[in-house]
Amino acid sequence: MRLLTHNMLVSNAKGVSEAEGYPLALEVTEHRREETEFDVETTRKTMETVKYDALRGAARAVAIDLPEVYDGDDADLLRKVHEALCDVHVIEGCLVCPKSGRRFPINNGIPNLLLHEDEL
Amino acid sequence: MAAQASAEDAKLDGWVPSLDHATFVDWNRVYEPSEDTFLLLDALFADRAALRASRAIVEIGPGSGVVATYLAKLTRNSVLAVDINEAACALTMRTAEANGARVDVMRGDLCGALRSYSVDALVFNPPYVPTDDEEVGGAGIEASWAGGRNGRRVLDRLLPHVARVLAPAGRFYVVCVAENDPASIVSYLRARGLTGETVLRRRARNEALSVLRFVRAAPS
Ligand SMILES: C[S@@+](CC[C@H](N)C(=O)[O-])C[C@H]1O[C@@H](n2cnc3c(N)ncnc32)[C@H](O)[C@@H]1O
Numbered sequence: 001m002r003l004l005t006h007n008m009l010v011s012n013a014k015g016v017s018e019a020e021g022y023p024l025a026l027e028v029t030e031h032r033r034e035e036t037e038f039d040v041e042t043t044r045k046t047m048e049t050v051k052y053d054a055l056r057g058a059a060r061a062v063a064i065d066l067p068e069v070y071d072g073d074d075a076d077l078l079r080k081v082h083e084a085l086c087d088v089h090v091i092e093g094c095l096v097c098p099k100s101g102r103r104f105p106i107n108n109g110i111p112n113l114l115l116h117e118d119e120l
Numbered sequence: 121m122a123a124q125a126s127a128e129d130a131k132l133d134g135w136v137p138s139l140d141h142a143t144f145v146d147w148n149r150v151y152e153p154s155e156d157t158f159l160l161l162d163a164l165f166a167d168r169a170a171l172r173a174s175r176a177i178v179e180i181g182p183g184s185g186v187v188a189t190y191l192a193k194l195t196r197n198s199v200l201a202v203d204i205n206e207a208a209c210a211l212t213m214r215t216a217e218a219n220g221a222r223v224d225v226m227r228g229d230l231c232g233a234l235r236s237y238s239v240d241a242l243v244f245n246p247p248y249v250p251t252d253d254e255e256v257g258g259a260g261i262e263a264s265w266a267g268g269r270n271g272r273r274v275l276d277r278l279l280p281h282v283a284r285v286l287a288p289a290g291r292f293y294v295v296c297v298a299e300n301d302p303a304s305i306v307s308y309l310r311a312r313g314l315t316g317e318t319v320l321r322r323r324a325r326n327e328a329l330s331v332l333r334f335v336r337a338a339p340s
Contacts, residue, residue, distance in 0.1 A: 001224055001226070002224050004198060004224070005200050005224040005226065008176060008178075008200065008234055008235055008239075009226075009235070010235040012228075012232040012233045018236060022235055045175055046175050049175050049176050049238060049240070086198065108213075109213065109225070110209050110210070110213065110225050110226060110227055111226050111227070112226075112227040112228075113227065113233040114204065114259075
């Protein structure tokens, strides 16, 4: 799971609203990096739909420090943002609902957001 | 440049990602690409310009992963693929890797775990075969085709989410058959601000297949 995906995910635990269930806390026990081509324009475009604060929080879990404020004109920042969004893969870990504490495991790079029948 | 681009496009026209890594064990648990799959690939190829302008691309129900992989190659972007079937998730991951495509895989139920306005292009080839309602609701191979009444049970659970998750310039592609009553899908989403039309149609064996495309209606 890339952090780009984490940025789109919201807790679907019962009784949790979207505002309460976003962003999911990220716990990482194993991750890897795979460098991909960086392009300033593409990253800037991608950032139009990314929630920066959520990305910043998630990036911290993989030891990438992003500044408090996003600046789309800062090429160095954009490179770092690109690395965080696209190059990091969380292999093992957990996504945690900030409201209910429901834990969604990430195994073999695949997060499981499926709720059990008794949770619906 | 233009000539180069079209040579690249020519390679993608009618191309199907390799599934050489899959065996009969996989096809006992995961939907094997069929005419509906190929029709969807053709519709996506035809819309490549708009898809390449998309930022976030999501496929619901990737099955073998061919469509998600194709989309990632077509757009040179990454794609998020969400399936309820664990075996489909694993195979989608392998298919993306075997073809060098950037696909993230997640196990989940439809769009329930996606935040609002986060998706630029949403793609779904749903379980559309009319069956008894009792056959719907599993997470195995039957989830790839069992559509319940009118083949609409699963799609109808997704439809209310489509208008929620699509970004303002978002689009939605869905495969259906005549029994699904495509006109009523169009009118349901029209009431939620999306304009739909049939972009591709094909008859395959006993199925009258089509691909519908929806975009947000311009505010009038
Ligand atoms: C007709 S198959 C399409 C597979 C592949 N996209 C293709 O075109 O060949 C439908 C897929 O939707 C998945 N599916 C069914 N119900 C789902 C749900 N509620 N959430 C996510 N995926 C679902 C099935 O597991 C299956 O992989």
